[in-house]
Amino acid sequence: MLKINSGRTLYYGKGDVLVYRTYAEPLEAAPIPESPFVGEDNILFAHNIRFAVSGDALLTSFTDGDNAQLVATDSMKNFILRQAATFEGGTTEALLHFLAVRFMETYGHIDTVRLSANRIPFLPLPVPGPGGFLDNRLVYRRSYNDHAAAEMKLARGAEGYDLDEAWSGLSDLQLIKVSGSSFYGFIRDEYTTLPDAYDRPLFIFLDIRWRYDDPQDAIRPEAGKHVPVQQIRDIAQNVFYEFATPSIQHLIWLIGQRILIRFPQLAEVRFETSNRTWETVVEPADGLSSGVFTEPRPPFGFQGFSMTREDLIAAPEPAEGTVSSG
Numbered sequence: 001m002l003k004i005n006s007g008r009t010l011y012y013g014k015g016d017v018l019v020y021r022t023y024a025e026p027l028e029a030a031p032i033p034e035s036p037f038v039g040e041d042n043i044l045f046a047h048n049i050r051f052a053v054s055g056d057a058l059l060t061s062f063t064d065g066d067n068a069q070l071v072a073t074d075s076m077k078n079f080i081l082r083q084a085a086t087f088e089g090g091t092t093e094a095l096l097h098f099l100a101v102r103f104m105e106t107y108g109h110i111d112t113v114r115l116s117a118n119r120i121p122f123l124p125l126p127v128p129g130p131g132g133f134l135d136n137r138l139v140y141r142r143s144y145n146d147h148a149a150a151e152m153k154l155a156r157g158a159e160g161y162d163l164d165e166a167w168s169g170l171s172d173l174q175l176i177k178v179s180g181s182s183f184y185g186f187i188r189d190e191y192t193t194l195p196d197a198y199d200r201p202l203f204i205f206l207d208i209r210w211r212y213d214d215p216q217d218a219i220r221p222e223a224g225k226h227v228p229v230q231q232i233r234d235i236a237q238n239v240f241y242e243f244a245t246p247s248i249q250h251l252i253w254l255i256g257q258r259i260l261i262r263f264p265q266l267a268e269v270r271f272e273t274s275n276r277t278w279e280t281v282v283e284p285a286d287g288l289s290s291g292v293f294t295e296p297r298p299p300f301g302f303q304g305f306s307m308t309r310e311d312l313i314a315a316p317e318p319a320e321g322t323v324s325s326g
């Protein structure tokens with residue numbers, strides 16, 4: 001008999017399911033030195049979700065054209081939207097877990113759900129109040145900047161559901177440091193045209209993902225070990241600020257170190273970065289005087305790096321020569 005568990009790929013699902021949930025559970029967080037973030041109201045809890053299912057029972061829909069076991073992807077979309085109304089949590093990870101469990105409870109022949117989400121950020125806006133400006137709770141600003149992301153696999157297990165391949169993430173972070181980054185000392189041979197840079201305006205795109213030692217910590221913020229994406233973002237921007245760095249490679253090592261130091265509950269951090277260093281048009285006289293730059297031309301360099309707790313070394317001090325004294 002044909003089987004799917006012999007390494008066969010079999011899945012189907014719905015992508016770009018836009019879920020604008022209002023008044024989700026507020027999230028509270030303990031502050032860390034790099035971040036003022038202590039929580040969010042989650043009045044707007046919006047996500048773009050990709051939802052894919054698989055299971056042995058679906059094989060004949062591919063091989064025989066038998067649709068008897070197919071949940072239409074249109075119904076999947078409706079399921080996600082309607083179930084989102086009853087979700088009682090306040091994190092992207094918990095939402096995905098909830099939807100996958102609900103789906104497998106409802107459809108007993110689905111063995112595995114793989115799903116991912118990008119949060120659609122809406123930022124709070126201050127309005128004048130009696131004691132100064134305060135964030136209002138009615139009008140929000142849609143942001144096209146960095147945002148939370150998560151992905152996971154839920155598989156029907158002997159007792160309940162096994163949570164696997166669970167990653168939390170921060171996507172599309174774009175940071176520019178105007179002075180204090182260098183790049184020199186690389187191999188110089190007949191293929192080299194890039195000049196040494198002792199102070200370049202370093203513009204980088206970063207995707208950061210992290211995995212918990214216990215994946216349950218990601219979906220139960222009430223246990224106090226959930227890592228807010230805003231604090232990861234603030235660590236990245238602070239480490240960039242603090243250190244004069246010789247390359248993006250070393251910068252992400254320093255960011256990873258700080259993330260693993262701050263959050264002992266994390267087992268692994270992964271980076272994907274892209275180098276968008278501005279092209280110099282009018283060279284500044286020195287690091288802090290005026291210059292003119294423009295967008296770099298493709299192709300763009302990239303870096304990928306993963307770090308586990310085994311990589312953790314003593315907390316690095318800001319390097320000599322840092323320009324970031326405040």
Ligand SMILES: O=c1[nH]c(=O)c2[nH]c(=O)[nH]c2[nH]1
Pocket residue numbers: 183194246247248249275301
């Ligand atoms: O931080 C950098 N790392 C590189 O590997 C590299 N290569 C390059 O051309 N510019 C840069 N910058």
